[in-house]
Amino acid sequence: MRWLLAALLCVMPLVAMAKEAAPLADDPALEQRVMKLSSELRCLVCQNQSLADSHADLAIDLRNQVRDQMRAGKSDAEIKDWLTQRYGDFVLYRTPLKSGTWLLWFGPFLLLIGGVAGLLLYMKRRRALVASSELTPQEHARVQALLAAGEGASIAAQPRNAAPGRR
Amino acid sequence: MKSLRFIVPLLVFVVLLIFLWVGLSLNPREVPSPLIGKPAPAFQLGRLDDPARTISEKDLRGQVWLLNVWASWCVACMEEHPVLVQFSRAGVVPIYGLNYKDQREAAQAWLAKNGNPYTTSIADLDGKVGIDYGVYGVPETFLIDKAGVIRYKRIGPVTPKILNDQIMPLIKQLQAS
Numbered sequence: 001m002r003w004l005l006a007a008l009l010c011v012m013p014l015v016a017m018a019k020e021a022a023p024l025a026d027d028p029a030l031e032q033r034v035m036k037l038s039s040e041l042r043c044l045v046c047q048n049q050s051l052a053d054s055h056a057d058l059a060i061d062l063r064n065q066v067r068d069q070m071r072a073g074k075s076d077a078e079i080k081d082w083l084t085q086r087y088g089d090f091v092l093y094r095t096p097l098k099s100g101t102w103l104l105w106f107g108p109f110l111l112l113i114g115g116v117a118g119l120l121l122y123m124k125r126r127r128a129l130v131a132s133s134e135l136t137p138q139e140h141a142r143v144q145a146l147l148a149a150g151e152g153a154s155i156a157a158q159p160r161n162a163a164p165g166r167r
Numbered sequence: 168m169k170s171l172r173f174i175v176p177l178l179v180f181v182v183l184l185i186f187l188w189v190g191l192s193l194n195p196r197e198v199p200s201p202l203i204g205k206p207a208p209a210f211q212l213g214r215l216d217d218p219a220r221t222i223s224e225k226d227l228r229g230q231v232w233l234l235n236v237w238a239s240w241c242v243a244c245m246e247e248h249p250v251l252v253q254f255s256r257a258g259v260v261p262i263y264g265l266n267y268k269d270q271r272e273a274a275q276a277w278l279a280k281n282g283n284p285y286t287t288s289i290a291d292l293d294g295k296v297g298i299d300y301g302v303y304g305v306p307e308t309f310l311i312d313k314a315g316v317i318r319y320k321r322i323g324p325v326t327p328k329i330l331n332d333q334i335m336p337l338i339k340q341l342q343a344s
Contacts, residue, residue, distance in 0.1 A: 044303035047195060057268070058303055061294050086301040088201040 034067045037076050041083065042091050050093065200301055200320045207234070207311050208299035215266050215274055215288035222263075222289050224315060231341045233262045233334075234309040235285070235325075236297060238269040239277035241305040247324035248281050254330060255284035260338055264288030267297045267305050310334060312341045 038051035045056040051063055062083070069079050083091050095101050135143065202208070211223040235251060237244045255262055264285035266274045271290060278288070291297050300309065303322075310319035319337055321329060 044198065058294075058298075061298065065298060085201060086298060087303065088198055088301070090198045 030067065030070060033070055033076075034063060037070075037079065038063055038066055040093050041080075042093055044087055044091065051091075196304065197322050198303075200317075200322075202301055202309075202317050203320060205317060207309070207315050207317050208296070210289070210291075210296045210299065212265075212289040212291060212296060215264070215271060215278075215290045218271075218290065222287060224311075227261075227263065227311070228315050229313055231260050231313060231338055232311055233260055234265055234300075234311060235262055236265045236267050236300070236302050236305050236307040236309075237288075238267045238305050239273040240269065241267075243324050244306045245281070247306055247326070248284070250325055250327055250330060251284040252282040255286075259335075260342075261286040265296065265300075265302075266290045267302060268292065268294040308334075310337060310341070313344075 035052050039053070041051040041062075043049045043051050043054035043056055043059045043062075045058050046054050049056075049059075051059050051066075054060075066079055069082065074082075080092065089096055089101075095104060097105055207224050209224055211221050214220050214222060237248075251262060262285050264287070266288045268291065274288070274290070278285075294302075300307075306324055308321040308325050309317050312318050318341060319334065321334070325334070
């Protein structure tokens with residue numbers, strides 16, 4: 001058994017070596033460019049994956065197309081145009097800025113501005129409330145009267161009609 | 168000012184509701200095709216039954232026609248196939264089949280078994296023409312007018328309802344013009 005294991009261990013590096021040599025592509029730089037561009041493109045079959053990640057048939061075909069066009073000297077922008085002509089802007093993960101996507105691009109900023117405006121308004125109102133929370137002379141007199149009424153008297157039983165506040 | 172405190176959240180909620188309502192009722196698989204209203208992309212492909220005889224989109228000018236993308240490996244094609252077979256019997260418009268990334272023998276056997284609604288099928292063996300037409304979910308169906316402009320695209324199986332409610336009225340309108 002031990003001999004068998006030793007023999008197996010001797011053979012294993014050979015097997016490992018045999019697997020190592022296969023290169024992914026004949027042109028690693030081109031392959032990197034293909035992967036970089038296709039990671040920015042959506043696979044239409046499995047919509048939550050990029051073209052680079054997807055193993056769908058169409059994704060493989062489209063990657064091949066991208067590779068062929070890169071070999072033919074096309075720029076990334078030209079390849080993107082080629083794809084959007086066929087599949088629409090949907091293939092692009094970076095949505096182009098145009099009239100239809102205006103809300104998508106600026107909607108979050110509008111919400112932010114709205115939120116900040118609401119917050120400022122609220123703070124301004126609150127500041128006004130704090131400023132007005134000083135006791136009026138009448139209230140002051142009443143507090144004094146209550147205090148003077150003695151420790152034993154039940155303050156809670158007093159009517160609260162003159163209480164300041166928001167409500 | 169007091170009533171505003173209740174109305175503002177309600178308005179925000181209603182707007183949110185509208186967005187969700189619209190968003191959830193859209194089918195994410197139906198990507199609007201940029202090809203609608205554009206000339207049908209050019210092709211020159213051999214017939215499924217006779218590769219030596221080629222057909223191009225120019226040969227089909229002057230008539231309203233349907234282009235149906237199908238394959239023998241496509242499960243959803245089985246679903247729409249009886250609809251197409253029945254529609255082809257009426258002879259309203261010619262249906263051309265684009266046999267997408269299929270094998271000739273398998274495709275022909277499939278037609279022999281299930282019936283052939285197509286005037287002619289052309290074989291797109293490597294799927295290049297499919298890419299030009301923006302095909303991503305077989306079956307897909309295009310309606311092309313007399314001038315060779317794509318007027319309608321259906322992604323997924325054609326149902327009798329879609330045929331009667333959407334495709335037929337458009338065919339009549341295009342044939343009349």
